[in-house]
Amino acid sequence: METCATFEEYLFNAGHTEQTVKSYLYTIDIFLSICKNADKFKYKDIVQYFEQEGKRLDNYGSRSRVLSAIKKYYDYLIDAGKRNDHPCRNLYLKGQQTKGVIIHDLFSGSELEQLLDREERYGDLRIRNKLTMSILIYQGLSSGELKDINLRHINLDNGIIYIPESRKQSRRHLAMEPKQYALFDRYISEVRPKLIRNETNALLLGKLGSRLTIDDINYLVSTYKILFPGRNLNPRTIRQxxxxxxxxxxxxxLEQVQLMAGHRWISSTAEYRFTSDEERREIINKYHPLEQFQ
Structure with missing residues (x-):
């Protein structure tokens, strides 16, 4: 797709009405007149702008419209190649429905590793469960991608897992972690033959010998919630x-992570990039979710 030359052109090409375009242009004119270096803004800078303009934006509707315009402006900068990250894609006013990455829902690498240390009651299913969880926490697959993995997608000789293209993600080849080799080998050679009932190419099988479903995977992950009481543990937050x-x-x-995650757009990957730990804590503790002027 050809890059738009101006913000106005970008908005029209995105399908916005003339009235919406005029509103967004007016809002961004004010924003840029106040914030001379807005093209370099980070998350906390956007939040500070709302703090400073809180009295002028005296109701939720006004703040919401301004935030929508600012988000669209940074979408345009990314489209125009002037930025490769979006400073406020996941910034929401109190009461807005969030669909993006929620920082406080995320787990560190060491926390995810704890999911592999749980004791299991059933011998064969223990291996399958541990393999399933290892693919989630090392390769970062969605539950739908995990469900669709077949035996032919596993290359033990080279330590590679092939992830086919899906409706949302691109195809990719992901390396196994060294500790996964033995899990894959034992599951494929010993456990899977015991589980299988009818001929199937599926890698991961349930107790009845059929392909694991998304519901099966979601349920399996839910049984690990006891390790993190009060935390939002599910396949989506593990992948994030x-x-x-x-x-x-x-x-x-960033570009390599885009490929590993299967993202079609690098802006999707950039949503996950944080500032330093100190700045990140400052943002979470002080600014999110903009409650101070609700």
């Missing part, structure tokens, strides 16, 4: 945590 940890703990380059 893995991607965030690739970027922020392991310092893997």
């Amino acid at each position: 945590s893995v991607i965030a940890n690739w970027l922020n703990e392991k310092k893997i380059p």
Whole structure:
């Protein structure tokens, strides 16, 4: 798709009405007149702008419209190649429905490792469960991708897992962690043959010998919630945590993480990139979720 030359052109190409475009342009004109270096703003800078303009934006509707316009402006900068990250995509006013990455829902790498240490009652299912959880926490797959893995997608000789293209994610090849080799080998050679009832290419099988479903995977993960009382543990937050940890703990380059995560757009990956730990704590503790002027 051809890059739009101006913010106005970008808005029209995005399908906005003339009235909405005029409103967004007016809002951004004010924003840029107050914030001379807005093109370099970070999350906390956007929050501070709302703090400073709180009296002028004296109701939720006004704040919501301004935030929508500012988010769209940074979408435009990314589209125009002027930025490769979005400073406020996951900033929400109190009462807004959030769908993006919620920082306080995420788990560190060491916390995710604890999911592999749980004692299991059933011998064969213990191996399958541990393998399932290991793929979630090391390869960061969605539950749908995990469900669809077949035997032919596993290359033990080279230590590679092939993830086919899905409706939301791109195809990719992901390396196994060294500690996964023995798990894969034992499951495929010993456990899976005991579980299988009818011919199937599925890698992960349930107790009845059929392919694990998304509901099966969600249930399995839910049984680990006892390890983190009060935390939002599910396949989605595990995947989000893995991607965030690739970027922020392991310092893997953004472009490489995009490929590993299967994201079609690098802006999706950039959502997971945090500032320093100190700045991140400051943002969470002081600013999120903008309650001070609700």
